[in-house]
Amino acid sequence: MIVLGFESSCDETGVALVCTEKGLLSHALHTQVAMHAAYGGVVPELASRDHVRRVIPLTRQVLSDANLSLQDVGAIAYTAGPGLAGALLVGASVAQSLAWSLSLPAIAIHHLEGHLLSPRLADPRPDFPFVALLVSGGHTQLMRVDDVGQYSLLGETMDDAAGEAFDKTAKLLGLGYPGGPALAKLAEQGDPTIISLPRPMLHSGNLDFSFSGLKTAVLTRLKDAQALSHVSETLSADLAAATQEAIVDVLVAKSIAALDQTGLKRLVVAGGVGANRALRQKLAVALKKRKAEVFFPPLELCTDNGAMIAFAAAQRIVRGLVDLSDQQHGFDVKP
Numbered sequence: 001m002i003v004l005g006f007e008s009s010c011d012e013t014g015v016a017l018v019c020t021e022k023g024l025l026s027h028a029l030h031t032q033v034a035m036h037a038a039y040g041g042v043v044p045e046l047a048s049r050d051h052v053r054r055v056i057p058l059t060r061q062v063l064s065d066a067n068l069s070l071q072d073v074g075a076i077a078y079t080a081g082p083g084l085a086g087a088l089l090v091g092a093s094v095a096q097s098l099a100w101s102l103s104l105p106a107i108a109i110h111h112l113e114g115h116l117l118s119p120r121l122a123d124p125r126p127d128f129p130f131v132a133l134l135v136s137g138g139h140t141q142l143m144r145v146d147d148v149g150q151y152s153l154l155g156e157t158m159d160d161a162a163g164e165a166f167d168k169t170a171k172l173l174g175l176g177y178p179g180g181p182a183l184a185k186l187a188e189q190g191d192p193t194i195i196s197l198p199r200p201m202l203h204s205g206n207l208d209f210s211f212s213g214l215k216t217a218v219l220t221r222l223k224d225a226q227a228l229s230h231v232s233e234t235l236s237a238d239l240a241a242a243t244q245e246a247i248v249d250v251l252v253a254k255s256i257a258a259l260d261q262t263g264l265k266r267l268v269v270a271g272g273v274g275a276n277r278a279l280r281q282k283l284a285v286a287l288k289k290r291k292a293e294v295f296f297p298p299l300e301l302c303t304d305n306g307a308m309i310a311f312a313a314a315q316r317i318v319r320g321l322v323d324l325s326d327q328q329h330g331f332d333v334k335p
């Protein structure tokens with residue numbers, strides 16, 4: 001069966017076609033980054049309006065790229081939450097209207113389930129069970145994943161998400177939006193050993209995280225430097241490198257602790273911060289030492305996209321977890 005999927009929870013309009021047998025057929029993405037950059041962050045009203053502008057042309061594009069028509073589609077999936085209400089409404093309205101007009105099931109997908117299963121779009125594909133490290137702009141969670149729909153939370157952030165820590169520190173350093181990739185780029189020119197930053201909750205004895213103290217520590221260092229007129233490009237690069245290293249160190253240590261606690265040997269990393277090169281490298285080295293494997297989604301599918309939504313729905317269909325006769329399929333995962 002072919003699933004048409006829509007993602008519109010924040011500042012990316014994503015549309016994709018996934019076949020339950022053949023996998024990803026085509027996907028198209030429009031990112032609003034340039035539009036929001038002038039405001040230093042996502043403006044919800046502008047995001048919704050842009051989703052309205054993009055969603056139909058992108059749908060035409062994925063159908064044409066896969067040489068298919070709407071008549072070939074067997075189910076329609078959309079991100080039901082969490083996300084910006086107006087932005088989510090665009091994808092949900094388009095998906096449900098299409099489903100209704102074509103007499104197809106409309107399948108609501110939890111945004112995080114989309115991220116969580118997206119590494120299974122890559123080759124090699126991780127088998128179940130695995131530990132998932134979900135690191136996005138809004139969430140930082142460690143989950144035990146036994147199968148599609150069987151998720152248990154092992155730990156999560158008590159305050160800021162890892163992506164948020166990247167974004168907020170980047171803002172302090174005067175870098176553009178989105179901050180994560182900008183901070184990672186600046187970090188390449190810095191020395192992480194010059195400035196020492198805390199590793200919050202590293203030894204907390206559980207799998208929870210806390211990142212809000214990190215931006216305060218960076219702010220203190222910056223203020224000290226400003227008072228002495230010592231702010232320079234080198235200081236900014238060293239602070240970026242130290243911040244990235246502190247975040248990555250905590251993520252790596254807690255991921256290993258999660259593998260130890262569950263006795264599992266597979267770690268899957270998903271969400272926007274999964275695109276971070278330092279995180280990828282450190283995890284690869286640390287897990288190799290422990291004879292464990294780490295899996296990432298294809299790089300272009302780390303951040304929000306429609307492929308992960310269509311794919312999550314396809315996997316639910318294959319396992320009989322969706323009632324295909326239901327055009328208003330319920331939202332069965334906690335928002």
Ligand code: KG4
Pocket residue numbers: 010135136137138139162163164166167178179180181184271272273274275276277302303304
């Ligand atoms: O998953 P995502 O696209 O959206 C949410 O669901 O939040 O994640 C976006 C987050 C942002 O905080 C962004 O700064 C971060 O992922 N991010 C990165 C990198 N690329 C994206 N953080 C660090 N390094 C990167 N290369």
Ligand code: ZN
Pocket residue numbers: 111115136137271272303304
């Ligand atoms: Zn996301």
